[in-house]
Amino acid sequence: MxxxxxxxxxxFTAVAINTASKAxxxxxxxxxxxxxxxxxxxxxxxVTEVDKGAETMIRNLIQTHFPKHGIxxxxxxxxxPDASRQALAKLSGAxxxxxxxxxxxxxxFVHGFPFFAVSIALAYKGEVIVGVVYNxxxxxxxxxxxxxxxxxxxRRLRVSAEAKLSDSLVATGFPPDKDHAAVNMRGLQxxxxxxxxxxxxGSAALHMAYVAAGRLSGFWEVGLNPWDIAAGSLLxxxxxxxxxxxxxxxxxxxxxxxxxSNGLIHQQFIDELKAxxxxx
Ligand code: 2AM
Ligand code: CA
Numbered sequence: 001m002x003x004x005x006x007x008x009x010x011x012f013t014a015v016a017i018n019t020a021s022k023a024x025x026x027x028x029x030x031x032x033x034x035x036x037x038x039x040x041x042x043x044x045x046x047v048t049e050v051d052k053g054a055e056t057m058i059r060n061l062i063q064t065h066f067p068k069h070g071i072x073x074x075x076x077x078x079x080x081p082d083a084s085r086q087a088l089a090k091l092s093g094a095x096x097x098x099x100x101x102x103x104x105x106x107x108x109f110v111h112g113f114p115f116f117a118v119s120i121a122l123a124y125k126g127e128v129i130v131g132v133v134y135n136x137x138x139x140x141x142x143x144x145x146x147x148x149x150x151x152x153x154x155r156r157l158r159v160s161a162e163a164k165l166s167d168s169l170v171a172t173g174f175p176p177d178k179d180h181a182a183v184n185m186r187g188l189q190x191x192x193x194x195x196x197x198x199x200x201x202g203s204a205a206l207h208m209a210y211v212a213a214g215r216l217s218g219f220w221e222v223g224l225n226p227w228d229i230a231a232g233s234l235l236x237x238x239x240x241x242x243x244x245x246x247x248x249x250x251x252x253x254x255x256x257x258x259x260x261s262n263g264l265i266h267q268q269f270i271d272e273l274k275a276x277x278x279x280x
Pocket of ligand 1: 074101103104105106107172173174175176177202203204205221223224225228
């Protein structure tokens with residue numbers, strides 16, 4: 001499946017795959033393990049424990065192979081956009097930077113809703129060169145290498161062929177901070193009726209993998225963090241799709257409001273969001 005690599009890029013990808021698999025299996029082994037969850041705070045504790053445990057595992061594995069590389073992980077950054085921007089800025093000097101979401105879709109994990117994933121990306125000088133998104137429940141590991149395509153279970157991924165919004169199935173997400181509630185509602189209102197339908201499943205990384213696989217025509221969400229998007233962005237671009245900010249500027253690690261699609265509907269998608277002031 002992944003032929004013709006240089007030795008270096010092959011080992012990066014192998015480590016990303018191995019690490020995401022191990023963390024994903026461990027996360028799945030904790031699914032439904034609610035013995036200690038009788039109160040809300042205990043529930044948060046368990047999630048924190050699983051999120052943090054998975055991140056520690058991922059950090060250890062990456063550091064074992066690449067001790068000089070930088071690692072930006074969700075669980076090592078304080079909540080909120082400012083802390084996230086600062087953490088990324090602090091690591092921006094790293095030639096190689098791993099960007100890790102140990103458990104994207106934490107709320108789903110808590111509820112046993114089987115739509116969550118491990119997301120691991122590697123950026124070289126600020127550009128994503130490897131992206132892996134792994135859903136352990138479906139045993140689907142989506143992997144992309146810059147210039148070499150994207151795959152799931154050995155099959156090459158291709159984005160979908162819909163050329164019109166009216167034929168498109170799109171997804172969005174609601175990060176749970178109230179600041180974005182109004183903009184989210186404007187987006188939903190603008191697109192419902194224009195697209196075939198809208199899905200909101202709770203994991204940005206998996207939604208992006210589904211765009212890459214042609215299962216969704218597009219995805220947009222505001223207020224995300226680099227670890228939600230980095231791996232998915234490469235999956236989509238290596239599958240023939242497009243990932244931009246809401247102004248149509250190409251994706252980079254600082255993008256927090258994202259519009260992703262099969263490329264064919266991209267401009268219509270952006271135009272609708274812009275007209276509704278739904279993408280910031
Ligand atoms: P998480 O499960 O890793 O927290 C759902 O809309 C998406 O938003 C998920 O990818 C989720 O990632 C992310 N998310 C959840 N809480 C968030 C927050 N407070 N700020 C930004 N993104 C968040
Ligand atoms: Ca996340």
